Amino acid sequence: MKNTTLSLLLLAAVSASVPALAADPIKVTLQNHKFTPAEIRVKANTPSVIALTNKDATAEEFDSTALKVEKVVAGNSSGNIRIRALAPGRYPFMGEYHADTAQGVVVAE
Amino acid sequence: MLSALLIVFREVIEAGLIVGIVLAATQGVPRRGQAVSGGVLAGVLGACVVAAFAGELAALFQGNGQELFNASILLLAVAMLTWHNVWMASHGREMARELKAAGHDVVTGKRTLAALGVVVGVAVLREGSEVVLFLYGIAAQGGTTSAGLLTGGALGLAAGAAVSALMYFGLLTIPAGRLFQVTSGLITLLAAGMAAQAVLFLQNGGYINVLGGTVWETSWLLRESSIPGRLLHTLIGYVEAPDGAQILAYIVTIATILLLMRLVGKPVARTRPQPAE
Numbered sequence: 001m002k003n004t005t006l007s008l009l010l011l012a013a014v015s016a017s018v019p020a021l022a023a024d025p026i027k028v029t030l031q032n033h034k035f036t037p038a039e040i041r042v043k044a045n046t047p048s049v050i051a052l053t054n055k056d057a058t059a060e061e062f063d064s065t066a067l068k069v070e071k072v073v074a075g076n077s078s079g080n081i082r083i084r085a086l087a088p089g090r091y092p093f094m095g096e097y098h099a100d101t102a103q104g105v106v107v108a109e
Numbered sequence: 110m111l112s113a114l115l116i117v118f119r120e121v122i123e124a125g126l127i128v129g130i131v132l133a134a135t136q137g138v139p140r141r142g143q144a145v146s147g148g149v150l151a152g153v154l155g156a157c158v159v160a161a162f163a164g165e166l167a168a169l170f171q172g173n174g175q176e177l178f179n180a181s182i183l184l185l186a187v188a189m190l191t192w193h194n195v196w197m198a199s200h201g202r203e204m205a206r207e208l209k210a211a212g213h214d215v216v217t218g219k220r221t222l223a224a225l226g227v228v229v230g231v232a233v234l235r236e237g238s239e240v241v242l243f244l245y246g247i248a249a250q251g252g253t254t255s256a257g258l259l260t261g262g263a264l265g266l267a268a269g270a271a272v273s274a275l276m277y278f279g280l281l282t283i284p285a286g287r288l289f290q291v292t293s294g295l296i297t298l299l300a301a302g303m304a305a306q307a308v309l310f311l312q313n314g315g316y317i318n319v320l321g322g323t324v325w326e327t328s329w330l331l332r333e334s335s336i337p338g339r340l341l342h343t344l345i346g347y348v349e350a351p352d353g354a355q356i357l358a359y360i361v362t363i364a365t366i367l368l369l370m371r372l373v374g375k376p377v378a379r380t381r382p383q384p385a386e
Contacts, residue, residue: 057249058242058245058246058249058250059160059163059242059245059246060246061239061242065328065332065333065334065349066350068309068312068313068350068352069313071167071175071176071313072163072167072175072238072239072242073167074163074164074167075164077164077167077168079167079172079175080172081313082312082313082314082315084312084321085321085322087323096116096239096243097116097242097243097246098246099112099116100112
């Protein structure tokens with residue numbers, strides 16, 4: 001866990017020095033309508049990218065008003081979601097089509 | 110079932126409101142039913158196509174296909190709404206005269222019917238593709254709950270249609286003389302909100318990277334994800350935490366539409382009555 005956090009922080013730090021397009025994406029998986037990891041840590045005030053792999057057969061919409069993002073990821077495919085530079089804080093997101101289980105949060109610190 | 114109803118309702122609100130406004134704005138124009146129902150039909154068909162090829166669409170343009178597509182159709186709608194308002198501003202006086210003189214249906218509004226049909230199509234397409242994906246997902250899972258969920262979806266659709274009717278008949282209570290001004294105002298705000306939304310998609314696609322900082326935050330007052338928040342988001346482009354680029358797009362759109370309306374409206378206002386076309 002600590003390693004993951006450390007590498008994510010490192011990743012965020014690296015992404016700070018390069019344009020958002022070139023940033024190494026943070027890998028997130030959606031399976032059985034649940035996000036793994038459900039808590040994503042990013043460096044505050046730095047853009048990042050979430051690479052969402054949808055392992056379910058059905059499409060899901062990654063939706064977050066707080067992150068200003070809505071992106072449909074088709075079943076059994078993947079998509080990149082740009083996260084803008086965030087002030088420190090917690091930013092919830094959800095899979096809109098399965099909001100009862102597909103919940104997560106981006107933590108900027 | 111209730112959750113399905115709520116999700117579908119939330120998605121169809123936007124299209125519902127826009128259809129209501131377009132119907133009110135075209136009050137008295139012959140064959141507007143064709144344009145609006147044509148727009149809805151094209152929107153539904155388009156929504157099914159977009160939903161069926163969601164993966165392929167997303168993969169275009171280095172994974173930015175969805176963002177570019179959404180931004181494009183929103184900007185198309187903004188252009189159509191602008192054209193409608195400007196055209197109405199330049200012909201509004203003639204129309205009023207014709208109404209008085211002949212006392213029959215306004216014929217001149219016909220030309221922008223197609224434009225408003227496109228707007229309806231875009232609104233239905235955007236929200237509809239999400240509804241299709243959602244309902245398809247439910248249907249694909251099978252099981253005993255599917256029937257209930259699909260019923261919820263159908264009820265959600267009906268509720269969206271009710272929003273259309275409410276908007277339309279609500280607007281019709283406005284005296285005919287003022288209706289044009291009200292619908293012009295509503296259409297201007299619709300366009301501004303759509304322009305800001307297009308900017309958001311361009312930002313999420315990485316095409317706009319300036320003025321991205323949040324300027325103000327009003328989620329404590331009204332959450333954008335709530336039903337009233339969603340209604341206001343569609344009607345006036347309410348955003349709980351807008352950034353500089355969104356606000357700029359919003360203001361520039363309103364300013365452009367008002368300026369164009371004023372520019373084309375003036376000569377007509379100053380000249381004496383001319384024979385109708």
